[in-house]
Amino acid sequence: MSAPAEAAPAPVGHWTTGTVVELERLGDRLVRLRLDVADRTDHLPGQHYVLRLRAPDGYTAQRSYSVASSPDDPLLELMVECLPGGEVSGHLHDVADVGDVFELRGPIGGWFTWSGEATALCVVGGTGVVPVVAMLRHARAHGLTDRLRVVAVGRSLAELPYAAELIEAGAFVALTRENLGDRVAAPPYPEEIAALADGVERAYVCGSVGFASYATRLLGEIGVRSDTIRIEQFGATG
């Protein structure tokens, strides 16, 4: 098998701070934050940031979150899913407000990135859509939309982050718990998305562990070589 090496050098940022400029709670599980980052290092679409909370006695808690904004966006956008008992996501969902300052470190990660260098197919689920939203926004800003194809999977339209934006950008959206137009609730079938694999040089999979193994199998069934697949998975991290 070929090596998952030869990654393009990606920017790596250091610790800095970000001030919340906009904060939107979407349903009871999602919070969208837009931050003004001091001394920001521009990211590549697909990279992530670490966000750290600090208690008065110096105790800290930190988690990684994918960036949803394109590098051209003056603000850094994160979409955070609130997990049960989540120490960091719970704070962001329940306590955080405009004007709060958080410690941030980023961008991080040089593997799960796309800047238009390859024709790519992304199969993403739930909050796994977030890094691909950054890729889509970048593609639209730079006329690269013909190089990026997206299959986004969610339980319902309300639970799928950025659902309207994904549909508008031409993503194939599959909902598993409700119908979408003529499409009956179901995970994506190979036949539905097979055409999207034509000419694909690279594939991206992002989602929960269970989703990632499903998506990897699905890509195999439509003829995408496993050594072209880049995966980002999240387990239970709150």
Next chain:
Amino acid sequence: MPVTRGFGGGSRRGRPERLPPGQYDTGRDWPVLTAEAQPRIAPEDWTITVDGAVERPHTWSWREAHALPGSTYFGDIHCVTTWSMLDTTFAGVSVDTLLELAGPQPEAAYVMAHSSTGYTTNLPLADVTDGKAWLVWEYDGRPLAAEHGGPVRLLVPHLYFWKSAKWVDRLELMTRDRPGFWEQNGYHDRGDPWLEQRYQGDP
């Protein structure tokens, strides 16, 4: 750095002192994190090669590796994505046993662990010797699952877990350090969780 408004860190109560800074206890829930598609390797097809800066490069088959003196690790593991799992049990063979047979050259100072997927990770030789590293094929008394790197993965539990390469098939001893896969992608060359050596530029 600023104190976070409204954050007292109350959920740390009962936090074990064994947790390195910035880590939380994931309980028995072992998250699966990989950058590449999971390979399927039958034990009878798996081999481990020790080569590079050694006197006697050698390859062991599954049966030959199992015929070596066994070794068990009982303790904690720490992932850079901030989860730790406490009181794990892994069984396999100590890396010391393989190195004793291969004979590191005096100038060997680093090791590159290679996986059959092409994944690589670099470590100082001193971090895989003197009872600090294993090749493991058993977790909690059962065969190591493919999603966790089975049939055989490297285990270097005192460093962040990306150093414990899944699906390991080669230990290449080196006289000079060279960055592995995540190390080229912004992660730390050593990865000591107690020093929070997560990314390049950390102490």
